[in-house]
Amino acid sequence: MTWPEESHLNERLRQAGCMAKTDKRRKSTRMPREIERAVRAAEDKKAVDLVALDLRKAAGFTDYFLLCTGNNPRQIRAIADGVMEALAEDGVKPAHVEGYDGSEWILLDYFDFIVHIFAPETRTFYGLERLWGNADKLDVSA
Numbered sequence: 703m704t705w706p707e708e709s710h711l712n713e714r715l716r717q718a719g720c721m722a723k724t725d726k727r728r729k730s731t732r733m734p735r736e737i738e739r740a741v742r743a744a745e746d747k748k749a750v751d752l753v754a755l756d757l758r759k760a761a762g763f764t765d766y767f768l769l770c771t772g773n774n775p776r777q778i779r780a781i782a783d784g785v786m787e788a789l790a791e792d793g794v795k796p797a798h799v800e801g802y803d804g805s806e807w808i809l810l811d812y813f814d815f816i817v818h819i820f821a822p823e824t825r826t827f828y829g830l831e832r833l834w835g836n837a838d839k840l841d842v843s844a
Contacts, residue, residue: 733840736794737766737815741842743788744770747781749819753831754840766815767834768842771825775805781819782808 733741733754741752749770758765772778779802786796789812798811806824810817818830 733842734766734814736789736792736812737768739788739792740768740785740815740817743784744768744781744817744819747772747784748777749781751825752842754842755831755834755837756840757834757837760834760837764811764814764816766840767830767837768815768817769820769825769830770818771820771822773822775821778805778808778819778821782810782817785810785817785819 737754741754744752749772751769751771753767753769755767755769756765757767770781772781782799782802786799789795794812796810796812798809800809800811801807806821807828808817808819810819820828
């Protein structure tokens with residue numbers, strides 16, 4: 703039980719900016735439905751090393767990255783096609799696609815999240831997990 707004076711003092715400190723209000727809501731560790739759908743589509747095409755990064759605290763241009771690897775250009779394109787087809791079934795289409803012809807790194811930009819599909823060497827070279835090391839990793843297992 704708090705004393706009335708203590709409660710009043712805490713409110714005054716909060717108003718003065720000396721004491722932050724604590725947010726009692728639990729942060730969500732669940733991925734948005736579209737990202738879950740993209741993960742399953744990539745897995746269906748045998749993508750490996752799937753990692754989802756929550757960038758909401760770290761970046762201003764997107765909320766999530768989904769990273770995965772394909773073993774050859776044909777598989778990398780198949781993963782990209784599978785993700786785009788699965789999300790299109792829900793009426794979600796990428797705003798931008800990059801790298802499809804080269805197939806070393808395909809980027810599917812869905813505004814709220816970006817899917818990166820890499821060749822193994824390209825993923826190692828660019829090291830996005832290292833570059834965004836302060837982002838929270840989300841569990842992508844089924």
